[in-house]
Amino acid sequence: MSMIKAHHLAVSYGHGETALKVVKDVSFEVEKGETFGLVGESGCGKSTILGALAGRNKQWTGTIEIDGETIGQKRTRAQLAKQQLVFQDPFGSIHPRHTIGRTLLEPLEIHGKDRRQERIEKVLTDVGLPLNFRYRYPHQLSGGQRQRVAIARALILEPKILLLDEPTSALDVSIQAEILNLLKDLRQREQLTYILVSHDLAVVAHLCDRVAIMQSGGFVEVATRQQLLENTVEHPYTRILMDGSRGYVSEKRNSRREALPA
Ligand SMILES: Nc1ncnc2c1ncn2[C@@H]1O[C@H](COP(=O)(O)OP(=O)(O)OP(=O)(O)O)[C@@H](O)[C@H]1O
Numbered sequence: 407m408s409m410i411k412a413h414h415l416a417v418s419y420g421h422g423e424t425a426l427k428v429v430k431d432v433s434f435e436v437e438k439g440e441t442f443g444l445v446g447e448s449g450c451g452k453s454t455i456l457g458a459l460a461g462r463n464k465q466w467t468g469t470i471e472i473d474g475e476t477i478g479q480k481r482t483r484a485q486l487a488k489q490q491l492v493f494q495d496p497f498g499s500i501h502p503r504h505t506i507g508r509t510l511l512e513p514l515e516i517h518g519k520d521r522r523q524e525r526i527e528k529v530l531t532d533v534g535l536p537l538n539f540r541y542r543y544p545h546q547l548s549g550g551q552r553q554r555v556a557i558a559r560a561l562i563l564e565p566k567i568l569l570l571d572e573p574t575s576a577l578d579v580s581i582q583a584e585i586l587n588l589l590k591d592l593r594q595r596e597q598l599t600y601i602l603v604s605h606d607l608a609v610v611a612h613l614c615d616r617v618a619i620m621q622s623g624g625f626v627e628v629a630t631r632q633q634l635l636e637n638t639v640e641h642p643y644t645r646i647l648m649d650g651s652r653g654y655v656s657e658k659r660n661s662r663r664e665a666l667p668a
Pocket of ligand 1: 419420426428446447448449450451452453454455
């Protein structure tokens, strides 16, 4: 079953003469439980696609279907809750002067949810944080803990989809692996569907089943994880990206790279 369907999706910013079409006619489907990656050079439109799916970027044309429901330009609260964004920089996305408990409470209040303390305790446990962290402030947490809070906040409304925008790139390498493993566990436990934006092909190969390679607002290729691991991607631009990704491609083209995480 497809959890996300986007057909002929185009997204722009601005109006009239200054309007800029950033995403130009992309179509893709993401199955329930699948992780679909978006990679490509800076400014090619990856975050813009996430924004359109999340309901933040409203200037889009084409069709979007989420969980079997066709999405219009205006969404209901329930439709907005179905997919949640997680950003690269948890410092920027979590209010610095709110306790973690307040940060987690806010979406529950906005969406009029009951059993608020119970839900807060569940998500803290789900992301591997002690319950007393609800009394702490972001500056009292490590980068990895803050990213766990950002994931907890995304999960608190029980979404079906997480839209992950470079979720580990601001973290130390050792912490990146922890967060990636947490995301993997959560996907399985909560039966989530992910779209992951990353410039790091090793991260993409770790988490994604398929990945769209973007250039100038369009897809040049959709490759499977297997193709990435075996270095049998087709498009020349994908090859350039793979060559540029840190230590990703082995010295010999088409030879399997053993070092990547399974
Ligand atoms: N709010 C906005 N108003 C106008 N232009 C925007 C806005 N947000 C993004 N853009 C432009 O749209 C283009 C695509 O931006 P987007 O953030 O989607 O790229 P990206 O592929 O996610 O890049 P990065 O990897 O650097 O995050 C860029 O040229 C950017 O300058």
